[in-house]
Amino acid sequence: MNRKTLVLPVVIGLLAPVLAGCGDSDGGSGGDAIVVGTTDQYIATKDAPAPLDPAFAYDAGTWNVLRQVVQNLMYIPRGGGKPLPDAASECSFTDRANESYRCTLREGLKFSNGDPVTAEDVKYSIQRVLDIDDPSGIAALVNTIDTMETDGDSRIIFHLKSSDATFPYKLTTPPAGILSAKDYPAKKFRNGFDLTGSGPYTMKTELKDDTVVKAVFTKNPNYKGAVKPQNDKVEIRPYKDADSMGEALESGDIDVMTRAMSPEQVRQLIEEPKDDIQLTEMPGLEIRYLGFDTEAPTVKEKAVRQAMAYTIDRGQLINKVYAGMAEPLYSLIPSSIATHTNPFFNKYGDGDTAKAAALLQEAGITTPVKLTLNYTTDHYGSATAKEFETLRDQLNGSKLFDITIKGTEWSVFRPKEVKREYAAYGMGWFPDFPDPDTYTSSFLDKGNFLSSPYDNPRLRKDLLPQSRKEADRSAATKTFGEIQNIVAEDVPFLPLWQGKQYVAARTEITGVEWAVNSSAELHLWELRRGSATS
Template sequence: MTAAALGGCSLVSGDGGDGRPITVGTTDVVTTLDPAGAYDAGSWALFGNLYQSLLTFAPGSATPVPDAASACRFTDDGLRTYTCRLREGLKFANGHDLTARDVKFSFDRILRIRSDQGPGPLLSTLRSVTADGADTVTFRLRSPDATFPFKIATGAGSIVDSTLYPADRLRPGDAADGSGPYRLTSYAAGASAELTPNDHYRGAVGKPGHPVTVAYFADPGAMAAAWRKRSVDVVSRQLPPADTARLSLGSGDRKGFRVAENASANTRFLVFNLRDGSPLKDVAVRRAIAAALDREALTRDVHHRTVEPLYSLIPQGVPGHTTSFYDRYRRPDPEEARRLLTAAGVRAPVRFRLAYSKGAATREEAAVLKRQLEATGLFRIDTEYVEWKTFQEGYARGAYDAFCLSWIADFPDADTFTSPLLGPNSTLHSGYTDERVARLIRRAELSSPRERAAETYRTIQRIVAEDVPLVPLWQKKEYVVSKDTVSGAQYLSDGTGLWRLWRLGRM
């Protein structure tokens, strides 16, 4: 019998200071406050503070630990039945009791609503959930899945109040009723979120943290200007690359502020639309693009070397990483790209539409990609900036031939770069399917301990470099800049997918 997340722990929160809210700036976007309707970094960053999951991750750890649960484990040798017992005395921030019924309801509605922008792809192995009394929840899986504890420790496992959320549709409005370390006292979409400690919280965090105001900025330049005026205490995701380089690479002193630099599985992909009618449906066209791209120039000219070229689906630092794209497309080679198109009978130039949305230097990045590919004479590209929510809806319905998308690990395991991106219910909605990859994903999900899956993930990446449903562009570290009077900023990003606002404090 395989067990995970047995026992309990306390993840210490920030404290001290004068009680004034700590203001944290970010360019992330919150798609919705309803966990059934969001699968993006900005929404999940907030969810991890407002909602509680059965499990969570301690800072820097790759092993889930109990949060709303007191203990969880697989109760069969086949990794198909997973059972959690809840902590005693759980309540939502509004004072309502949190029971096994709420947990079952929360998972059931994700599967029922099936939002195109929701976390359904992470729960593809979940068949059903039962509530046994008030304190026990049992998950039955369609296929063995050793990664299931990781998945329910993410925003996909957010527990909502079953008396306040519709069972079959997303909850409208700006309210959030969870049981996390914070309660939401005020929210203005695209502007701010006011968080105050939740006195009812019982879980892995020893006690609620400091009051926090999250300030949402429309673009990195605006956030950089706010930081220069010190109208924010902390900035996290994303400053412009030039500012990041200046602050993090040491061109000048750091008087009055700190820079926390954490290894992170923060990646960027050029994703292709493989549906009928797309000019990129032909694999020869996608391979030609992969052969022509110059990642080194992209990292140098756009990102000021604050990112590193990425040659694989799974980034460096994650077990299973390889260099499959480097092995196949070793250097930018326009002549090889031309040979690929000629051999396939594809007439050049191939014209396609490239969409991009919010983020640091996304406009400049799209311009460089366009310039690189058009310089070969093989492509003509129409680039387009699209507002974030419209962008998500657009690529879900296949509106773009190609699009640039950042992907941040949901949890510290290679599965977060395979199952949701390449599986049958891919969140990319690119139209890519490959039975070999599907079988390998299922095989990898069987592996426990997780290190045993590394070779399977390497095989998946070799197929991806052959099929090219996407091209990896770069990966980067996470940089968090804070006033030197603020403690705990280093915990806002550590590769576990959690934004630990509760660790912030004033000194």
């Protein structure tokens, strides 16, 4: 086995591109479809009948499907860095206050059904997300838009409610994807798994019991954009767990194993390399944390949340569950982004039960505090159950808490979390785009994706808007520092760890190191059977 490690330097909130892009001259490798395994599940349920609708989908797995088919005005280039035009030929702010943004579409854009793509389609698609305003909070990604106007078929101008230097990044996300009004109703979801777009691929799915068992992506002959597909066809096959996905790679049923590999699989491939399988390690911006419904009776008192912050020992957690694949996190903003600080470490340290006990006693809270920690069994990998068993044991071992844990499938867990049926729960976060704003506004602003009731006026009225004003993101460092300190004081969320990313592939597959970027975006167009050409 060859092991690759892709290292990209991180500057202020951005991943800088350091390797030159490569593209195949004929735009595809031909041959059999490249088969990619994943433990992400795509399921239509009563609570979530439209899992792939861009006005609803808000998790890394579904976004990784959407990005292959639905095109955006902008995209994050290979290696990271600032957004570049994709469906657009050019985009830019038209004022110094970063409140007006104009894009011009490429000539000859078409949806996969042959219909032309116009500026009116862009406006319709984004307005649809705003009008539906799903409780998942996905509309918050584009809610800084005040009005949109079109100038002919090829130009659209976005007028923003306030300064937003991050707006170009938001235009790279699926809720800003360009849809056809023929297939996507203005006021309701498109149920099921059909997708229509103008992106690099078209998609067909095979279903069993309203669950995707295979998604086949075929190169879209109508695509005009910035990326150059290195293959003609790719399949995504969901597996129930990492073990069954690993067995499929070993047997040759799949060519690539993506998220989420288990820690045991990564460790085994490192310690017992195989000649025909290559493990690639890539930088990651994924974080894991505990979230709290700050109005729920069991955790409403800030002292309870602070005592949990004192008690949990991140180092022990990582050593027991994620050795080598994660590192402790003491802020919502990961350490690989330069605005990161360590306020949770500075205030609480790790495993300080004496201070936790003193705090609860001073607050007049009777111990042990009885509480259920909820987690999803099938969304973040097989190690999640062991992680929550460890957290339970740490908290109960302090004698200050009486913790039970409950695991639920993602298709049930996520709707319950959005409806605030959990007082305390575990979640992961893959950034919407590589900027510190996605780790702050997404959690703390009005309409946040967790439906969190936590509302700190200083954050929402002053600091969050201020943090978005600075086009030079380094100028916002002080503001982000204050935001992180307030979160550590109030503990509406309790950060636990940030992780690395790994992909395993058969050695005949190239482009693997580019197929997943630091934000966990899957770029199927980078994969090729055989050598790539620059």
